[in-house]
Amino acid sequence: MARYPGWPKLLNHALAKSVGPQKQNWNRMTRRAEESTPILVVPYMWIGDFVRCHSVVQVLKARWPRRPVDVLSAQLTAPLLDYMPDVRKGIVWDLPRKSLALASHYQLAQRLRDEEYGAALVMPRTWKSALAPFLAGILQRTGYAGEARFVLLNDLRWGERKIERMVDQCAALALPKSAPLPPAWPMPRLAVPAAEIPPWRSRRGLDGHLPVVALAPGSMAVSRRWPIEKYGALARELTSQGVAVWILGGPNEKDLASQIVAASEGRARDVTGNDLREAVLALAAADVAVCNDSGLLHVAAATGTHTIGIFGPTSAWHWAPLNPLAAVIQADTQLPCRPCHQPTCRVDHHLCVRDIAVEQVKRAVARILPRLNLRIAN
Numbered sequence: 001m002a003r004y005p006g007w008p009k010l011l012n013h014a015l016a017k018s019v020g021p022q023k024q025n026w027n028r029m030t031r032r033a034e035e036s037t038p039i040l041v042v043p044y045m046w047i048g049d050f051v052r053c054h055s056v057v058q059v060l061k062a063r064w065p066r067r068p069v070d071v072l073s074a075q076l077t078a079p080l081l082d083y084m085p086d087v088r089k090g091i092v093w094d095l096p097r098k099s100l101a102l103a104s105h106y107q108l109a110q111r112l113r114d115e116e117y118g119a120a121l122v123m124p125r126t127w128k129s130a131l132a133p134f135l136a137g138i139l140q141r142t143g144y145a146g147e148a149r150f151v152l153l154n155d156l157r158w159g160e161r162k163i164e165r166m167v168d169q170c171a172a173l174a175l176p177k178s179a180p181l182p183p184a185w186p187m188p189r190l191a192v193p194a195a196e197i198p199p200w201r202s203r204r205g206l207d208g209h210l211p212v213v214a215l216a217p218g219s220m221a222v223s224r225r226w227p228i229e230k231y232g233a234l235a236r237e238l239t240s241q242g243v244a245v246w247i248l249g250g251p252n253e254k255d256l257a258s259q260i261v262a263a264s265e266g267r268a269r270d271v272t273g274n275d276l277r278e279a280v281l282a283l284a285a286a287d288v289a290v291c292n293d294s295g296l297l298h299v300a301a302a303t304g305t306h307t308i309g310i311f312g313p314t315s316a317w318h319w320a321p322l323n324p325l326a327a328v329i330q331a332d333t334q335l336p337c338r339p340c341h342q343p344t345c346r347v348d349h350h351l352c353v354r355d356i357a358v359e360q361v362k363r364a365v366a367r368i369l370p371r372l373n374l375r376i377a378n
Contacts, residue, residue, distance in 0.1 A: 037118025038068040038088070042133065043170070044124055046220070047276070047295025048321075050077040051188050051302050052167050054084050055322060056121065058186035059174035061086045070115065079277035080299070083190040091115070100128065109135035122153065123170045125160070142173050165318055187322045190302040192284035200281045204271055210244040211374035213365055214286035214305075215268075216279075216296035217260065218253040223313045224293045226353050226361075228256055232263025233358045234290070238365065239267035246271045246286065248279045248296060288326070288368050290361060293319055301325060306368045308361065312353030315339040327364040331355035 039060055043053035050073070057069050068088040073081055074095075081090040093108050095101060109132045118140065120133040125146035133141050134152040142155040150156065157177060163169045171185050201208055217231045235245045245268040247257040257270040271282050279296055280303065283289055289300035289307045293314045300307040301323035308327045309320055316328045318339075331352050339352075 035118075036066050037139075038070055038115060039064070040091070040112065040115070040117045040120040040133065040138065041069060041071045042120060042122045042124070042129055043071060043073075044166075045074045045077055047077060047080075048298040048319075049166065049170075050080060051190070051295070051298040051321070052170060053123070054087075054188035054190075054302070055167060055185040056123075056171050056174045057084065057086050059171055060121075062186075063174070067118075070117075076276060079275060079280060080190065082277075083192050083280060083303075085189060085191055095128070095132075105131045105135065108132040112136035112138065121173045123173065125149075127152065144169070144173075167322060185322060188298070188302040189304075190280060190284070190299065192280060192303055196281060197285045200278075201285060204269075206246070206269065206271070206285075207244060210242060211369055211372070212244045212246060212286045212288070213238055214246045214248055214282055214289045214300070215260065216248045216289065216291040216294060216300070217256045218249040218296070219292040219294040221313075224311075224353070226292055226310045226312070226356060228259050229263070230356070230358050230361075231256075232260045234361055235260050235264040235268040237358070237362055239264045243365075243369075245269065246282055248272060248282050250274065250276070250279075287372055287374060288365055290365065297321060298323075306372070308364050308368075310353070310356060310361070312356070313339055326368050329356055329360055329364060332360075 041053055041056055043050050053071065057071065060069050069086060070088050071081060071090050073090040073092050075092060078090050078092045081087050091111065093111070095104055095108070112132060113136045117136070117138045120138045120141050122130045122133060122141060122143035125144050127147040127149055130141065130143055130149050130152035140155055141153045142157065143149065143153045144160040145156050145158055155177070157173060160169050163172065167185060168181055172181060215231055215235065217225065217228060219225050238245050245264060247260050247268055247270050249257060249272045251272070251274055253272050257272050261268045261270055271278065280299060283296070283300045283305050284303040286305055289305050290310070291297035291300055291307065292310050297307065297309050298321045301321035306326040308329060309316065309325045310329045320328065332355065
């Protein structure tokens with residue numbers, strides 16, 4: 001800490017806000033925080049979880065229409081904020097995942113202090129995620145107890161592990177303490193302006209006359225990936241019947257996209273890119289999206305595109321988007337190990353995804369396209 005001269009002053013300022021007269025001043029602090037001061041949402045930084053946080057933003061705006069809501073974001077997820085209604089702005093800051101990086105937390109805290117936030121909702125249970133809001137002296141810091149955060153947070157919530165779904169865990173933080181969960185949450189929404197689609201298609205050289213099915217073959221968890229050869233077979237069948245197929249993803253999906261393009265005899269198009277905005281625009285432009293249980297499944301559903309979700313080791317009830325899906329695809333095989341929610345298959349057979357047939361997914365696509373006045377051969 002000695003290398004950062006402002007650190008002790010910032011730390012003392014945060015401690016003064018959190019201990020000592022805190023109990024006596026809590027009502028005054030809460031009243032001040034609830035008047036018109038901005039709110040900071042600190043979400044999980046995985047793409048799907050980040051999309052889920054838009055439900056939290058909407059709950060906050062319903063409670064406090066006059067209070068601006070900002071969202072802390074990593075560079076990866078920042079493009080999503082441009083399409084999230086009710087978000088004033090993003091605070092884009094990449095904090096290292098595997099180190100404490102006190103200097104970076106200190107600099108972020110200084111940035112947060114400039115915004116004069118009255119409240120922060122800290123969704124992750126880690127100690128590090130609450131550090132910058134604490135150092136910034138944000139008056140009300142809400143989050144679940146965990147990793148000995150009793151000083152860093154001053155509106156501690158309990159019982160997170162009794163709530164099964166992550167969306168319920170996160171959105172409950174936007175409610176008053178001990179409030180019952182509502183029967184439904186506002187659905188996440190990514191509002192992509194129609195005017196952005198034509199120039200994007202022109203820039204990517206994409207024909208605008210055919211029905212479009214977007215494929216998202218990636219996932220952070222290998223166990224959730226439908227086999228790439230089946231994606232290739234689906235692309236080959238669809239393109240042979242006059243459907244444009246786009247393969248989406250980031251740099252890590254480039255090889256997967258190449259394999260699918262090859263399997264389609266070059267007719268599918270690789271639209272992977274380094275910027276998540278490319279996937280957002282592609283999904284908004286597509287007629288149908290076929291996605292593994294991944295971040296892009298949530299993006300697709302939030303754009304309003306007709307979305308087919310492929311679920312192997314995970315339960316759709318736990319992890320599917322709140323937005324309605326056009327179809328949930330699961331293996332017909334009954335497996336005692338499913339759902340396991342594990343990133344790798346514990347019994348090393350991956351049958352929960354391998355047994356999903358290409359015909360199952362093609363039938364789901366074929367049911368959707370006629371509703372859009374688009375046709376596919378049976």
